[in-house]
Amino acid sequence: MEVRFDRASGEGLVQQIMQGQGTCADDLYLRRQALLFSLHPGFDTLLSLTATRNMEPFEYQLRTVRHVLANLRGRVLLCDEVGMGKTVEAGLIALEYILRGLARRVLILAPPSLVSQWREEMQVKFNLDFITYDDPEFKAHDDPWRSYPRIIASIDTAKREAHRHQIGATAFDLVICDEAHHLKNRRTQSYQLVSKLQKKYILLLTATPVENDLEELFNLITLLLPGQLETAAAFKKKYITRGDALKPKNTEELKALVREVMVRNRRSETGVILSRRYAETIRLQLSPEEMAFYRRLTHFVRGYFTGGVDKPMGGASLLTLKVLQREIGSSIEAVLPTLEKMMEQPSYAPEMRRLFAALREQANAVPHRAKADALVKLLQGLNDKVIIFTGYSETHRYLVRRLTEEGFSVAQLHGGMKRLEKEEQVRRFAQDAQVLLSTETGSEGRNLQFCRYLVNYDLPWNPMQIEQRIGRIHRVGQERDVYIYNLSAQATLEAHILELLDAKINMFQLVVGELDMILGNLKENQGFEDMVLQAWLQSLDDQDMETQMGKVGDQLLEAKNHYLAIKAIDERLLGELMPDE
Incomplete structure (x- = not known):
């Protein structure tokens, strides 16, 4: 903590006290500073716990935060196993520094797919507002990196030439890098960017710090504390077995050095997330009229x-x-609303508008909803509370009407509701309603762990959205097993997506957080949902479509196997390098 003596302020008061007490000015300022310090407790008392909301950290997370603050000087590699809540630990550390006046400017670097999730977590759990790099206000600013105190950005964006010079010229108090294993190669632009950032504290988050070579661990630790493991050449000579880049030597000495910058919490040692998840696919056939419309569109x-x-x-x-x-x-x-907008859009050609009008007429003539019928049958057999997710507001409104007509007590969450309205609906669901109908945006930040049944009425193309839905009830603190039901209409794109995710990687049996690790290993830059859409749209016929989807599935399986191989390496290495407490 920095002690400063400001003789310019209160000079007259100082002289009066000095004359009355016979003391010197330095004594007075020291006493004043000591009094201020006494009002701020040490790191064993966490100020952040009084400011968080919608969360109850586990003891191992609090122990980690205290250790990072008191002993590791805010520079640490957080290597908890997947799904153990590294984000919570990072948020608590950030909030602690902010509340103590030790950090004002905070930069979070994350993969593009996790930027919005980070912003939500920081706002909902830690009451910290961040601006994201893709916010129109941020993009319109001449010098946004220096102007906004708390920023969340994609590292891919930050390293671009248009941004990296501004970022490099900006001093940050705290930098948080999620998925830090992407920084393991010191020759990449991402590594160089983070290395050159002006930063007082830095948190690197990853469950898998080593993939191919122990030098990757050296690179990450050097980002935190340059010189901690000496030079790259010295590290290789002293700590890596010749001929086996994944076999350490002088292990006890290396352990001591690693322990000064790394924390690793294991699921087996903490006893969290003991509940399991079980998934069932309810396959159904659309009515002839529904399928005819689906095929035509x-x-x-x-x-x-x-x-x-x-x-x-x-x-x-x-x-x-x-x-x-x-x-x-x-x-x-x-x-239907999209078709109606398109048929009335004057910029479209007349023949295009006529086609959309014909599609709307055909849709309005469909008499039954096979998926809704299957949902009603499912709910009638479940004697418990159920959350039903849909991605679309019109589907949401339709299901509220349909289920209410069927006699179900229905609570609802959607993005158009105010915070107090959402809290009231959650209370209603917890007390009286059997069903909660929710959109993705409606459920953000809600604690729904008192429920253990979830229905995916429709299936997002982005698997992370599916995981986020499940994560509303299957997360740290859930004590009961969770049951997931997926409604799948045969011969649809969504059925193929479900088949890929379930058959190829057993998505619904993965530990919380593993899906993101697997998707991050896909070799295609376009991402899973674009790969699936391209395979679907470019197929010449059903047989070709099966072939194309098979190729996507093979890539998905390869990505999973790659993740499992890395996981095995990290478990062995970190088991050797992280000493028992």
Whole structure:
């Protein structure tokens, strides 16, 4: 802590006290500073616990935070096993520094897919507002990196030439790097960016710090404390067995050095997340009218992408067509408003608007909803509280009406509700209602762990959204086993996505957090959902579609096996290098 003597302020008061007490000015300022210090407890008392909300940290997380603050000087490699709550630990450390006046400017670097999740967690759990790099206000600013005190950014964006010079010229009090294993190569732009950042404290979060070589561990630790493991050449000579880059030597000495910068909590030692998750796919057939409409709409979208449909001036955008394909995977109710907007859009060619009008007429003529019928049957057999997720507001409204008509007591959450309205609906669900109908945005930050049954009425194309839904009830602190039901209409894109995720990587049996690790290993830059959509839309027929989906599945399986291999290496190495407490 820095002690400063400000003789300019209160000079007259100082002189009066000195004359009355016969003491010197330095004595007076020291006494004043000692009094101020006495009002701020040491790191054994965490100020952050009075400021958090919607969370109850576990003892191992609090022990980690105290250790980082008191002993590791805010520079640490947090290597808890997947799903153990490294984000909670990082948030508590950040909040502790902020409350104590030790940090004002905070930069969080994360993969693009996790930026919004970080922002939500920081706001909901720690009451800390961050601006993200893709916020219009941030993008419009001339010098945003120096102007905003708390920023969350994609490291891919931060390392671009347009940004990295501004970032490098900015001093940050605390830098947090999520998925830090992506920094293991010191020759990459990402590593160089983080290495050159002006930072007082730095937290690196990863469950798998080593993949191919112990030098990767050296690189990460050097980001935290340059010189901690000497030079790269000295480290290799002293601590790596010749001929085996994954076998350490002089282990006891290396342990001591690693312990000064690393924390590793294991699931087996903490006893958290003991509950399991069980998933069941309820396969159903759409009614003939529903399937006819689904095939007609999909044929149009696929033809537009592959060139089988003429594209007159003023035709539909590719983004709009993707939206149509996503919506029809949820319900006819979801797709109808989009069709109506498109048929009334004057910028579209007349023949295009007539086509959309015909599609709307066909949709309105569909008499039954097979998926909703299957949902009602499922709920009638479950004598417990159930959360039903849908990604679309129109589907949400339809299901509220349908389930209410069927006699179910229904609470609801959606993005258009205010905070107090959401809290009231959660209380209603906890007390009286059997069913909670929720959208993704509606459930953000809600504690729903008193429920253990979840239904995916529709299936997001992004697997992380599925994981986030499940994470609302299957997370640290859930004491009961969780049951997940996926409604799957045969011969639809969503059915193929579910098959890939379930059959290839057993997604619903993964430990919390493992899915993101697997998806991060996909070799395609476009990501899983774009890979699936491309395979679906570019297939010439059903047989070709099976072949294309099979290729995506093979890549998914390869990514999972790669993750499991890395996990095994890290468990062995960290087991050797992290001494018993």
